[in-house]
Amino acid sequence: MTDAAIVTQKLTRRFGALLAVDEMDLQVAAGQFFGFLGPNGAGKSTTIKMLTGLLAPSSGRVQLLGLDFSSHAVEVKRQIGVVPEGMGLFERLTGAEYLNFVGRMYGLDRATTRQRSEELLEFMQLADRPKSVIADYSHGMQKKLALAAAVIHGPRILFLDEPFEGVDALAAGALKALLGRMTERGVTIFLTSHVLEIVERLCSHVAIIHKGRLVAQGSLEELRAGTRGEEGRQTTLEEIFVSIVGQDGSERPQMEELSWLM
Amino acid sequence: MANVAGNLGVGGQIRLVAELRWRILRNHLRRKNSKLDLIGLIWAAIFSGIMVIGLSFAFCWGAYISISTGHFGWLVLLFWSIFLFWQVFPLFVAGFGATFEFRTLLRFPLSLTAFYLVGLAYGLADFAAIASICWLLAIAVGAGIANPALLPAVSAILVLFVFMSTTFERLLGSWLERLLARRRTRELFFGLFILLSVSVQFIRPLITRYANGSSPSSVLRFLPYLSPFPPSLASRALAAAAGGHDATFLWSVTGILAYIGVFSALLWRRFAAQYRGEELSEAAAPARVASRVNSRTDSSSDALGLFSPQVAAVLRKEFRYLSRNGFVLVSLLMPPILVLLFSSQFGGPHPSVTHRGISPDMFFPGMMGYLILMLMTPAYNCFAYEGRGIQTYFTAPLGFRDVLLGKNLMHAGVLVFEVVLSMLVLALRIGLPSTPVFIATIAAVIFAVAGQFAIADWVSLSFPRKLEFGSMRGQRSSGVSIWVAFGVQILLAGICSLILFAGRWTNSPWLPAEAFVALAAASIAGYFATLDVLSGVAEKKKEILIETLSR
Numbered sequence: 087m088t089d090a091a092i093v094t095q096k097l098t099r100r101f102g103a104l105l106a107v108d109e110m111d112l113q114v115a116a117g118q119f120f121g122f123l124g125p126n127g128a129g130k131s132t133t134i135k136m137l138t139g140l141l142a143p144s145s146g147r148v149q150l151l152g153l154d155f156s157s158h159a160v161e162v163k164r165q166i167g168v169v170p171e172g173m174g175l176f177e178r179l180t181g182a183e184y185l186n187f188v189g190r191m192y193g194l195d196r197a198t199t200r201q202r203s204e205e206l207l208e209f210m211q212l213a214d215r216p217k218s219v220i221a222d223y224s225h226g227m228q229k230k231l232a233l234a235a236a237v238i239h240g241p242r243i244l245f246l247d248e249p250f251e252g253v254d255a256l257a258a259g260a261l262k263a264l265l266g267r268m269t270e271r272g273v274t275i276f277l278t279s280h281v282l283e284i285v286e287r288l289c290s291h292v293a294i295i296h297k298g299r300l301v302a303q304g305s306l307e308e309l310r311a312g313t314r315g316e317e318g319r320q321t322t323l324e325e326i327f328v329s330i331v332g333q334d335g336s337e338r339p340q341m342e343e344l345s346w347l348m
Numbered sequence: 349m350a351n352v353a354g355n356l357g358v359g360g361q362i363r364l365v366a367e368l369r370w371r372i373l374r375n376h377l378r379r380k381n382s383k384l385d386l387i388g389l390i391w392a393a394i395f396s397g398i399m400v401i402g403l404s405f406a407f408c409w410g411a412y413i414s415i416s417t418g419h420f421g422w423l424v425l426l427f428w429s430i431f432l433f434w435q436v437f438p439l440f441v442a443g444f445g446a447t448f449e450f451r452t453l454l455r456f457p458l459s460l461t462a463f464y465l466v467g468l469a470y471g472l473a474d475f476a477a478i479a480s481i482c483w484l485l486a487i488a489v490g491a492g493i494a495n496p497a498l499l500p501a502v503s504a505i506l507v508l509f510v511f512m513s514t515t516f517e518r519l520l521g522s523w524l525e526r527l528l529a530r531r532r533t534r535e536l537f538f539g540l541f542i543l544l545s546v547s548v549q550f551i552r553p554l555i556t557r558y559a560n561g562s563s564p565s566s567v568l569r570f571l572p573y574l575s576p577f578p579p580s581l582a583s584r585a586l587a588a589a590a591g592g593h594d595a596t597f598l599w600s601v602t603g604i605l606a607y608i609g610v611f612s613a614l615l616w617r618r619f620a621a622q623y624r625g626e627e628l629s630e631a632a633a634p635a636r637v638a639s640r641v642n643s644r645t646d647s648s649s650d651a652l653g654l655f656s657p658q659v660a661a662v663l664r665k666e667f668r669y670l671s672r673n674g675f676v677l678v679s680l681l682m683p684p685i686l687v688l689l690f691s692s693q694f695g696g697p698h699p700s701v702t703h704r705g706i707s708p709d710m711f712f713p714g715m716m717g718y719l720i721l722m723l724m725t726p727a728y729n730c731f732a733y734e735g736r737g738i739q740t741y742f743t744a745p746l747g748f749r750d751v752l753l754g755k756n757l758m759h760a761g762v763l764v765f766e767v768v769l770s771m772l773v774l775a776l777r778i779g780l781p782s783t784p785v786f787i788a789t790i791a792a793v794i795f796a797v798a799g800q801f802a803i804a805d806w807v808s809l810s811f812p813r814k815l816e817f818g819s820m821r822g823q824r825s826s827g828v829s830i831w832v833a834f835g836v837q838i839l840l841a842g843i844c845s846l847i848l849f850a851g852r853w854t855n856s857p858w859l860p861a862e863a864f865v866a867l868a869a870a871s872i873a874g875y876f877a878t879l880d881v882l883s884g885v886a887e888k889k890k891e892i893l894i895e896t897l898s899r
Contacts, residue, residue: 140742141891163745172898174739176665178672178817183665190661191744219672221817235740 090149091116091243091274092137097146099132106132108298109146114276114291116151116242119269121289122278123323125331129298130278131171131247137276138168138245151242164192167241169249173232177221181212181231184220185238192239199238206234209264211257225252233261243274250284262288286323296331358462362469369473388827400479404486411490415498420587424571426487427509427579430480434513435520437476464619471518481510491586501589501597508604509582515611516578522618540678578607655754658746662754669733670758673817676726680766683719687770690715691777712774712781713789713848719770720796721837723763727804728829730755732815736898748886749879756801756875763797784857788848791864796840798871802878807832809882809889812896843867 092114099107107129114120124130135141137148139159148155150162168174176184182203189199207213210230212223220228229252236244244265250258265288269275279285285292286306293303302309306323313326407426414422458466471477484506491502574580585600652660670676691711706714731738741751771780780786811828844864851860886893 138743140739140894142887160745160747163743166743168739168743170739170743172736172739174736174743174898176669176737176740177735178669178733179665183668187661187665188740188744190657190664191740191746193657193745195657 089116090114091118091151092120092276093147093149094137095147095149097133097136097148098144099129099136099141100144105298107136107143107295110295110298110300112293112300112303114274116274117269117272118291119265119275119289120277121285121292122276122295123282123285123292123327124278124295128295128331130295133295134168134245134247134276134278135170138166138170139163140168140170164239165242166245167236167239167243168245169229169232169236169247170245171247173228175220175228175232175235178219180217180219181207181223181227181234182216184231185235188235189238194239202238203234206238209260210234226254226257229253230257230261237268241273243276244268246275246277248279249277250279250281282323282327292323294327294330302326302330358465361458361462361466365466365470366473396475396479400482403479404482406486407483408486408490408493411487412494413490415491415494415586415590420583420590421571423583423586424574424580426483427583428574430483431513431579434476434480435517437479438474438517438521460620460623463623464616467518467619468514468615471514471521477514477517480513484509491590495590498586498589502586505582505585505589505601505604508601508608509578512578512604512608512611515608515615519611519615519618522615522622526618576603578604581607655757656750658744658750659754659757662751663758666755666758670762673733680762683722683766684769684773686718686722687715687773688777690718691774708774708779708781709785711778712785713792713844715770715774716767716789716793717796717841717844719767720763720793721841723766724797724800724804724837725833727756727759727801728807728833729811729813729815729826730759730804730808731812731893731897733817734897735814738894738897742890742894747880748883751886752805752879752882756805759801760797767793782857784851784861788851788860788864791861791868792844792847794868795864795871796844798868798875799840800836802875802882803832803836805878805882806885809885809893812893814897814899 090113092112094110094112097107097110097112098105110133112133122130122133132141136143137150137155139155139162151165153162155162176187179187185203185206186196186199189202190196194202204213210233212227212231212234215223220231223231229249233246233249236246250261253261262284265275277285277289289306291303291305292309294301302312309323309326310321313321313329407430410422410426414420414426472481488499488502488506492499571580575584581600581603585597585604588594588596588600652663655663726732734741741748774780781789807829811826811832813826813829847860847863850863851857
């Protein structure tokens with residue numbers, strides 16, 4: 087891959103005795119809409135945190151847009167946008183104040199920041215409550231604001247941790263369209279979600295992490311080709327996911343043990 | 349479905365809740381960062397134990413003397429002091445330790461009666477209740493020693509008093525919870541509460557000045573006005589039992605029972621509302637669509653143009669946070685109020701504590717030192733209110749020195765404002781000191797503040813503690829930051845005192861000023877030199893910062 091946006095080499099993170107991410111080698115090409123999947127506790131959020139500078143790797147390297155993260159942290163951060171786990175909002179600012187703050191933190195001038203803030207608030211349908219502080223927003227509104235903050239500086243890579251959780255259908259549709267347009271213009275989107283239908287609809291490429299190890303990576307077609315589904319029907323991402331992650335049977339709940347419930 | 353949940357019974361449920369509280373506390377203390385909390389808790393337990401036992405002897409002795417000498421009027425003071433402690437103390441200490449939202453129990457299959465009784469029993473599980481019950485038992489022992497025949501009557505009175513106090517404490521707590529559910533009300537309330545606490549300090553100077561001295565008799569004169577209330581009724585019942593006045597005893601006990609009835613009915617009503625699923629959250633109601641604000645061209649010059657966009661952004665954000673934190677905002681009124689208080693007690697032509705007023709040359713440096721001690725403490729946990737927003741600082745393309753600089757500048761701005769305001773009060777009350785002392789003090793303030801910022805930033809990064817906006821309960825910094833702040837301030841106070849006294853000993857009024865100007869310059873240079881080092885510390889400590897503040 088010549089124009090890789092995200093490259094990790096033997097990326098590892100330990101928390102004491104727990105190996106959360108184990109020598110991960112990941113490659114994401116520029117302009118890809120990339121889905122990063124895994125069961126709960128597989129290491130998805132830990133990986134995103136390492137890719138965005140929120141967590142230092144125990145070992146291994148992260149390269150974004152050809153720059154080594156550890157030695158060019160500020161240059162790399164200038165070109166990425168993040169919706170972190172928990173959204174990372176300053177809850178006692180209003181939506182407009184928060185976007186103005188973030189814009190200025192990314193070095194945008196005041197006029198540009200203000201103009202973009204207003205446009206983003208309008209697009210996200212958040213402009214109607216100019217005096218409400220973020221703490222008073224609903225979960226979905228906070229999510230939309232976090233997304234707006236992640237794109238205000240026009241990033242070249244966008245990291246989204248469960249971006250559509252709690253967002254209403256109308257806003258989610260508009261957001262998906264926006265993200266699609268961004269990838270057309272060369273922006274790389276790295277998305278995690280537990281809603282596999284969303285990932286299947288939006289992403290061209292997918293990686294699956296399980297118990298800290300990367301167990302599958304490729305385009306949806308490549309993954310489908312490696313999974314045998316029912317004849318005459320296209321294999322769904324859910325089937326691919328279950329066949330890869332649940333191969334050893336340990337992930338599938340043992341229904342017989344819950345006989346008292348049935 | 350094969351089976352359904354069984355019926356545990358109220359006793360079992362109370363036991364489960366007690367066990368749950370204990371486990372929450374134990375797990376809280378098990379966390380890596382809570383080791384120092386545990387030490388603090390052990391110390392607090394030792395001191396509290398000594399206090400409770402010591403006061404138990406005092407209450408026992410008080411009850412004994414009162415009954416054996418026939419001074420029954422003193423009993424009312426004992427009951428009132430216990431009652432006030434029981435009701436007011438929980439407001440201050442409830443947050444020390446793990447917090448537990450009692451209403452989360454509502455998801456379990458509890459009847460309203462069980463919920464009420466569990467709630468009432470829960471009220472007996474805090475320190476104020478346990479200490480108060482110990483003291484009431486001490487009164488019973490004292491009364492029993494003075495007159496063993498009184499024991500049955502004392503026991504009955506104390507059981508009723510405990511029941512009444514617990515019910516009232518829970519009632520007060522649940523109504524406060526309802527009243528303070530909205531953030532603004534909460535902030536305003538706590539701000540006023542602090543102002544009230546400080547204002548109480550003015551009572552003594554006012555009495556000294558206008559009532560020709562205070563005496564216990566002036567307090568006793570006030571007591572008859574409190575006679576219809578439960579503590580007075582309890583003491584009257586005990587006095588009546590000791591004096592053999594059966595009718596008064598019965599009337600007083602009936603009065604306490606009436607209070608129990610009223611408080612129980614009101615508490616039942618409150619708990620019933622909670623049981624039905626009362627919504628106390630402050631999420632805004634759906635708002636009417638506001639007219640769109642037209643995009644304006646930004647032609648105004650930036651008032652913070654002197655700073656980099658990042659530092660200016662942090663400064664603006666800090667200012668907004670300050671202006672929205674009603675509790676902190678109101679507490680900013682405290683320094684000038686304290687200056688007013690101390691100046692009336694120790695300075696000016698009519699000091700209430702000393703016979704002769706302290707001269708401005710002595711008073712001014714002392715007062716400024718006290719203000720710095722008080723105002724610098726929040727700097728030792730300067731990320732307290734960031735919450736999850738802390739992640740923004742680490743995902744944004746900036747060195748952490750900009751964040752620290754922005755925060756320290758805002759804090760310095762507040763300090764300047766407070767010091768100037770306090771100086772004005774001082775100038776009006778007792779006048780300003782001589783020029784050498786004035787310059788020496790201002791330079792010493794700069795030295796102390798700049799020096800502390802570097803250490804405070806390191807402590808804030810290394811030992812962060814999340815605080816809630818507009819809340820007073822359980823709001824305290826980590827044990828390490830409190831102790832480091834204390835140690836540093838003692839050290840700085842020592843250095844400053846030494847230099848000031850050196851000036852006096854050598855009879856060189858300008859020596860302290862010169863020394864402090866040199867120290868202030870060194871301190872400012874040292875502060876800027878540490879900013880990059882602290883950026884590195886932030887990078888190393890980011891995991892613990894994010895984890896602690898995003899929790």
